Amino acid sequence: MAQPIIDIQSITKRFGDLTVLDNLSFQVQPGEKLALIGPSGSGKTTILRILMTLETLTSGHILIEGEQLWHMEKGGELVDADEAHLHKMREKIGMVFQHFNLFPHKTVLENITLAPRLTLGVPAREAEQRAMELLDMVGLADKKDDKPASLSGGQKQRVAIARALALEPKIMLFDEVTSALDPELVDEVLSVMRQLGEETDMTMLLVTHEMGFARDFADRVLFFDHGHIIESGPPEQIFTNPEEERTQSFLRKVLSAGKRKAEKQAAVL
Template sequence: MTELSGKAGSGIAMAGVTKQYGDHRVLDAIDLDVRGGERVALIGPSGSGKTTVLRCIARLEAIESGSIRIEGHEIARMADARSGKASAEVAAAMRGVGMVFQQYNLFPNMTVLDNLTIAPVKVLGVDKAEARERAAGLLDLVGLGAKADAYPARLSGGQQQRVAIARSLAMQPSVLLFDEVTSALDPELVGEVLEVIRGVAAQSDVTMLIVTHEMQFARDIGDRVVFMEGGSVVEQGPPEKVLADPENERTQRFLRRLLNH
């Protein structure tokens, strides 16, 4: 696959990460490792801190204490740092991290193609023509080759999310973070987005950390499932084990509630 040059690195390593909003401790000295090339599904009740984990890895949130490494480089944004701005080393490490958001967050003022080329051109210094060619290939990959010149407002939610996935791939990331990427979609559009993620997983070595409420998807895509509650990891292991035969009582309760839903 030429579009996807997923490089398997050493992945993500979070150690003792604590994140507070005022008095509320969202992440409580959490440890979480994702090996290079591994696909980890992060599940848990709302408010358990799943999304916050992704946002801390993406440096969208500052942490109180702990360490977050991407491919071996310390990148955590510390709450007591004088500036929220990344150093050159951190910025370089973060270039390998892509994130797909629940609300897609495409740039509405740009065409689909420009959404895909702006970062490679402006950040990586890729030649414009080359960036467009690569973007066209990625749009084909997500089944939207015909929408290159459309504006996001003209696309369905599912199409927008597929473009957002292609946009993150355009930066040739080694780590991809998926933040409840199907939660904002109408039920009939969920399938097409999950299918695209499955395709990317099958055709690349990209490390994936996927926050999801879709248990079947978590089971299919995950090399490992991590169950979180109260800001720390409660249980983790192979999907068939954690989802079908969990050991921890809290995991059992969470899955039971999902089934009875």
């Protein structure tokens, strides 16, 4: 197999006495679409946050394209990464958040062009052109001069996806990107992600509660519980034939909850 784009080597994350990730290791191949599922508090979001350098590691190592993320070499020894190293490594990684986190004082277009101009030094005209292509792709070209506050949740999330894509990361992290949306707005965001998955060879990690989407979209599914990977495999296997009792009971719960929700909606309609 080729060199993994992400190589997580026995990482542990503690918040005080609470161990969120417990000596966890896994690898992601370039271009792979990975879905991380599991009950809340199982540590799956924390992995994305550590990869985006929003959260520090307690111990362990992460390699991105063979290069240390949280460490660097200094005088032949591996030391904690400094801000310059983290800045360089972040170029490879983009993230879309559950609560969008758009910049409310900037227009849609400025939200997308800001970082390419400042961090990559792309000239303003070029950055705008690229931003318009991305807005076209997510179907929001007509909103370019609007402020985020005037957009629906689904529109905000599509702008947030465009903002992350503008930096052309090799790895995209999607952290429960549809969890804060009204049910009728979920599909417009998922279809943008589906399109991305088909048209690009970006590596994508998503934490999601949309089991149906995870099943269609992912090449591989990791099931987490209490900071451990309980089971991993292709979606057909995890969703139809899970080996572990914990995976089975989790899927029973979310699938029946999903069914109830769908029935309720159907009843309303």
